[in-house]
Amino acid sequence: MKHLERDVVVIGAGPSGLTAAYELVKAGKSVAVLEARDRVGGRTWTDTMDGATIEIGGQWISPDQTGLYSLIEELGIETFERYKQGKSVYRTEAGEAIIYEGEDFPVGEATVAEMNKLISIMNELAAGMNPDKPWEHPQAEELDKISFHHFLRENSSDEVACNNIGLFIAGGMLTKPAHTFSALQAVLMASSAGSFDNLVDEDFILDRRMKTSMQGVSIAVAGRLPEDTLFLENPVLKLEWSEDGVVAHGADVTVKAQKAVLAVPPNLYNRISYFPPLPRWQHVTHQHQSMGLVIKVHAVYDTPFWREEGLSGTCFGPNHLVQEIYDNTFDGESTGTLVGFISDLEADKIWAMDTDAERKEAILKAMAEFLGEKTLDPKVFYLSDFGSEEWTRGAYATSYDLGGLYRFGPSQNENVGPIYFSSSDLAGEGYQHVDGAVRMGRRNAARILAELDGTSYDESYDGVATLTAPADSKITV
Numbered sequence: 001m002k003h004l005e006r007d008v009v010v011i012g013a014g015p016s017g018l019t020a021a022y023e024l025v026k027a028g029k030s031v032a033v034l035e036a037r038d039r040v041g042g043r044t045w046t047d048t049m050d051g052a053t054i055e056i057g058g059q060w061i062s063p064d065q066t067g068l069y070s071l072i073e074e075l076g077i078e079t080f081e082r083y084k085q086g087k088s089v090y091r092t093e094a095g096e097a098i099i100y101e102g103e104d105f106p107v108g109e110a111t112v113a114e115m116n117k118l119i120s121i122m123n124e125l126a127a128g129m130n131p132d133k134p135w136e137h138p139q140a141e142e143l144d145k146i147s148f149h150h151f152l153r154e155n156s157s158d159e160v161a162c163n164n165i166g167l168f169i170a171g172g173m174l175t176k177p178a179h180t181f182s183a184l185q186a187v188l189m190a191s192s193a194g195s196f197d198n199l200v201d202e203d204f205i206l207d208r209r210m211k212t213s214m215q216g217v218s219i220a221v222a223g224r225l226p227e228d229t230l231f232l233e234n235p236v237l238k239l240e241w242s243e244d245g246v247v248a249h250g251a252d253v254t255v256k257a258q259k260a261v262l263a264v265p266p267n268l269y270n271r272i273s274y275f276p277p278l279p280r281w282q283h284v285t286h287q288h289q290s291m292g293l294v295i296k297v298h299a300v301y302d303t304p305f306w307r308e309e310g311l312s313g314t315c316f317g318p319n320h321l322v323q324e325i326y327d328n329t330f331d332g333e334s335t336g337t338l339v340g341f342i343s344d345l346e347a348d349k350i351w352a353m354d355t356d357a358e359r360k361e362a363i364l365k366a367m368a369e370f371l372g373e374k375t376l377d378p379k380v381f382y383l384s385d386f387g388s389e390e391w392t393r394g395a396y397a398t399s400y401d402l403g404g405l406y407r408f409g410p411s412q413n414e415n416v417g418p419i420y421f422s423s424s425d426l427a428g429e430g431y432q433h434v435d436g437a438v439r440m441g442r443r444n445a446a447r448i449l450a451e452l453d454g455t456s457y458d459e460s461y462d463g464v465a466t467l468t469a470p471a472d473s474k475i476t477v
């Protein structure tokens, strides 16, 4: 067992923990990062299969995600644009595949009008929200009492419009059925991305990717940490704390530190035993945040055949097994990759199947209903399974149950003595995204630096600008 003494111990080497560690190290603090897995990156993870680059976890960045943009600029990481040329495909409730162009789904004028009405209601609500404090929205209490499913139906009697709008937040973002989370939670999702318009615009929200892959961001940050800072395969299962500091117990490393950054997803806080126990309110708060469930499917072909047919690869099918498909070919690769998403109740159906062969057949059949027979025969087929990963337990991220955001949200980011919570799932801007993880990492580093150095923390700091630029960086602080 190695015994270390550091200013700060960071628990979790995902983008949030690593960003916090990086900022603290740049500011001259000694840090140890204890990570449960044998790799960094957490919910960002890349593999190469038969020559194709597969991003199993988080991958896209949107123009508003300026926290992440400033970090990759500092790291010298470039981005590339998702393939967007050509027409899209929409599958109607009855199962008809319609090829269309432009922003509106091909659903009939009355339904388009109802969808636009719902979008403008959501835009207005989102504009009135500070994503850092959604519980302070003037309608927060009432919006948190009603499920997003019922909220949509209170505002429109057009079932197709409700399902289509529900898709963007339920299946598409929170990856939970719309009856299990509140309208307030849905407004937060929109507000965290700048507006609901941004969320429903796939060309905005799924704009670009990292040339290093998204996991490459964490790998690059880890590469800038001093030797003897990062300790993989060291799950922290016991954390002793007092007002004076913490002792974090990993598998073969124990760290005594003045402060701790707990940078694991909120659903995993309970995995750690705290001595003494956390205060009552923190015990309760984080129990109300649970992971969604989505399966990210990759199918790789010799060529991106859909492009030759004038299609972008973008497909939407609310209420179908595969609800979204995109061209996911990695930068510079000649093979063609499709990514499909199977969310919440549909994901349950897939995992209820007995064999991988059954799953593959059902999913490819569903994808072929959008893009034709050629879809049936990929050379690589891969299902992400974050639900069975011990150190994540779901995908993409955690959100509150009905009524939880208003009731418990105000204390979610309060530190418990020396313990600071850092996760994309506790962020305002960039909520549930790598951008939010970076912002939270920087904000927690700033709070800890202020405490350690006896200076004051600027509550308005949004985590976009780096705290301390490294000597070789061109970033202006």
Ligand SMILES: Cc1cc2nc3c(=O)[nH]c(=O)nc-3n(C[C@H](O)[C@H](O)[C@H](O)COP(=O)(O)OP(=O)(O)OC[C@H]3O[C@@H](n4cnc5c(N)ncnc54)[C@H](O)[C@@H]3O)c2cc1C
Residues within 6 Å of the ligand: 011, 012, 013, 014, 015, 016, 017, 034, 035, 036, 037, 040, 041, 042, 043, 044, 056, 057, 058, 059, 060, 061, 234, 235, 236, 237, 263, 264, 265, 268, 271, 272, 296, 384, 386, 391, 392, 394, 395, 396, 397, 422, 423, 424, 425, 432, 433, 434, 435, 437
């Ligand atoms: C399939 C999928 C697709 C996604 N798509 C996108 C996307 O396109 N764009 C985007 O911006 N975001 C996307 N996301 C979300 C994004 O990946 C997350 O928001 C981000 O990774 C969160 O970073 P984090 O550091 O807060 O947490 P995590 O990435 O979860 O990192 C937490 C780390 O803590 C470790 N850990 C857990 N428990 C312990 C313990 N007890 N001791 C030590 N270590 C521990 C974990 O192993 C992990 O490494 C996606 C996520 C998934 C799963």
